[in-house]
Amino acid sequence: MIRFDRVTKRYPRTGAALEEVSFYLRKGEFAFLTGPSGAGKTTILRLIHMHTLPSEGTVRVSKFSSDSIRRRDVPQLRRRVGYVFQDFRLLERMTAAENVSFALEATGVPGRKARKKVQELLSHVGLAAKARSHPSELSGGERQRVAIARALATDPLVLLADEPTGNLDRRAADGVFELMRRINDLGMAVLFATHDAGLLHRHRDVRVLELEHGSLVYDSAAEAREAGA
Amino acid sequence: MRALREALTGLRRAPLLGFLSVTSIGFGLFILGLFGLTAHNIDLALASVERQVQVVAYLQEGTDPARADVARKEIESYPEVSGVRYVSKVEALHDASQELTEFSDVFSDLEVNPLPASLEVSLRPGSRNPEAVKRVADRLRAYDFVDDVRFGREWVERIFSLRRIAGLAALVLGGAFALVAIMLVGTAVRMAILARSEEIAIMQTVGATEGYIRRPFMIEGLVTGLCGGGLAFGLTWGTYRLVDGTFLDLAWMPDLWIVGGVAAAAVLGMLAARRAVRRELRGLYDL
Numbered sequence: 001m002i003r004f005d006r007v008t009k010r011y012p013r014t015g016a017a018l019e020e021v022s023f024y025l026r027k028g029e030f031a032f033l034t035g036p037s038g039a040g041k042t043t044i045l046r047l048i049h050m051h052t053l054p055s056e057g058t059v060r061v062s063k064f065s066s067d068s069i070r071r072r073d074v075p076q077l078r079r080r081v082g083y084v085f086q087d088f089r090l091l092e093r094m095t096a097a098e099n100v101s102f103a104l105e106a107t108g109v110p111g112r113k114a115r116k117k118v119q120e121l122l123s124h125v126g127l128a129a130k131a132r133s134h135p136s137e138l139s140g141g142e143r144q145r146v147a148i149a150r151a152l153a154t155d156p157l158v159l160l161a162d163e164p165t166g167n168l169d170r171r172a173a174d175g176v177f178e179l180m181r182r183i184n185d186l187g188m189a190v191l192f193a194t195h196d197a198g199l200l201h202r203h204r205d206v207r208v209l210e211l212e213h214g215s216l217v218y219d220s221a222a223e224a225r226e227a228g229a
Numbered sequence: 230m231r232a233l234r235e236a237l238t239g240l241r242r243a244p245l246l247g248f249l250s251v252t253s254i255g256f257g258l259f260i261l262g263l264f265g266l267t268a269h270n271i272d273l274a275l276a277s278v279e280r281q282v283q284v285v286a287y288l289q290e291g292t293d294p295a296r297a298d299v300a301r302k303e304i305e306s307y308p309e310v311s312g313v314r315y316v317s318k319v320e321a322l323h324d325a326s327q328e329l330t331e332f333s334d335v336f337s338d339l340e341v342n343p344l345p346a347s348l349e350v351s352l353r354p355g356s357r358n359p360e361a362v363k364r365v366a367d368r369l370r371a372y373d374f375v376d377d378v379r380f381g382r383e384w385v386e387r388i389f390s391l392r393r394i395a396g397l398a399a400l401v402l403g404g405a406f407a408l409v410a411i412m413l414v415g416t417a418v419r420m421a422i423l424a425r426s427e428e429i430a431i432m433q434t435v436g437a438t439e440g441y442i443r444r445p446f447m448i449e450g451l452v453t454g455l456c457g458g459g460l461a462f463g464l465t466w467g468t469y470r471l472v473d474g475t476f477l478d479l480a481w482m483p484d485l486w487i488v489g490g491v492a493a494a495a496v497l498g499m500l501a502a503r504r505a506v507r508r509e510l511r512g513l514y515d516l
Binding site for chain 2: 049072075076078079083089091102103106107108150151153154
């Protein structure tokens with residue numbers, strides 16, 4: 001569903017952020033994307049989101065390809081790719097429900113349907129009781145759950161999470177991770193960028209893609225395949 | 230509805246910026262309005278002078294009035310001509326003594342009438358330009374009984390060059406102020422975009438179309454332009470009321486100019502906003 005084919009990304013000022021990265025993420029798969037800061041994790045997520053285009057190689061997401069995508073198709077792609085940030089990016093002047101509803105409105109979901117969906121999504125992330133709370137009244141873990149509910153609003157095929165537990169304590173981080181697992185159990189692919197070694201250690205069953213200086217240095221799925229062969 | 234709500238929220242959220250944009254556009258257009266008022270009144274004055282543009286063909290001594298009448302009918306059929314009046318020698322003398330009363334004694338003592346008969350040719354409104362006037366004069370000269378043709382060439386040319394200058398000045402000034410208005414609205418919209426960059430980023434992340442993101446800003450630009458146009462109208466009207474009858478007798482501009490001016494300001498505001506938001510959004514992405 002997501003395919004990176006020898007993708008290189010160079011920025012004019014900072015040079016290469018990724019070098020010939022190739023991997024495939026299947027539909028409904030869960031994978032960690034790990035590596036130290038500056039290794040290229042966020043660049044991979046931005047490329048999947050078509051926030052930026054590769055300098056060389058091809059990124060394919062579902063039916064969209066970086067080689068042929070047109071500017072006007074990008075919103076359609078983004079509705080199929082949910083994005084969760086480390087710093088939540090919630091609008092402070094809106095309540096939890098309004099933050100989720102904002103995403104639905106922005107993608108053209110009509111009012112009544114949107115209201116119903118907001119309730120469902122907030123229940124799904126365990127925050128039905130806090131629908132009217134503003135972000136400032138919520139804990140870090142709760143804010144991240146609202147952000148996840150917002151990312152799920154467009155029924156994406158894949159959820160990209162950029163260090164979603166980076167600002168959370170361990171308990172909240174585990175809670176967010178478990179929520180992601182539950183979402184994944186429903187069939188949605190998840191690409192979880194993190195450099196939290198503890199989290200990786202506690203969930204050794206999850207596929208790991210490891211980056212270093214812009215290169216993919218380890219893919220646990222490839223290693224398992226080689227071991228099987 | 231959402232776009233309108235967001236646009237009004239945007240204006241409410243940054244009232245000072247909105248106020249500055251409206252007043253800047255308003256004052257810019259006010260100057261244009263004053264120029265329009267002046268140009269309109271100059272135009273009216275020129276038009277009244279222009280109406281008096283006439284070509285006079287003086288006839289040779291002894292020209293048969295019947296021949297002159299045939300020529301009169303012919304000349305009336307020219308596309309440029311609205312009417313022809315035959316002025317006999319007697320009428321010419323009578324007119325002269327009426328117009329030049331200080332010489333009435335001289336005229337009454339004359340034994341021989343020295344004034345020639347003539348054909349006074351009036352022109353249609355679209356044919357009072359130097360080229361048309363000269364064309365008619367040349368055709369009149371072709372009659373063998375026509376002695377001389379006069380049409381105040383210098384005056385006609387001067388009137389038309391004045392009109393051309395006025396038209397050019399309106400075009401240049403109008404263009405300059407339109408440019409300033411575009412820049413002002415563009416700056417206001419760019420600042421509004423910066424103030425709402427967080428929301429825009431979220432909208433883009435979840436897959437809102439550019440049209441959806443752009444619409445509130447365009448409405449904001451339209452409202453700003455409309456208010457600026459309204460303010461300019463009010464200021465121009467106030468100035469007109471103050472000046473008219475006190476210092477000068479002025480005519481107010483045609484309604485179409487007012488409606489067109491305010492509507493143009495609104496459209497200009499909207500297009501400037503559209504351009505600014507497109508540029509800002511384009512800058513955020515590779516494609």
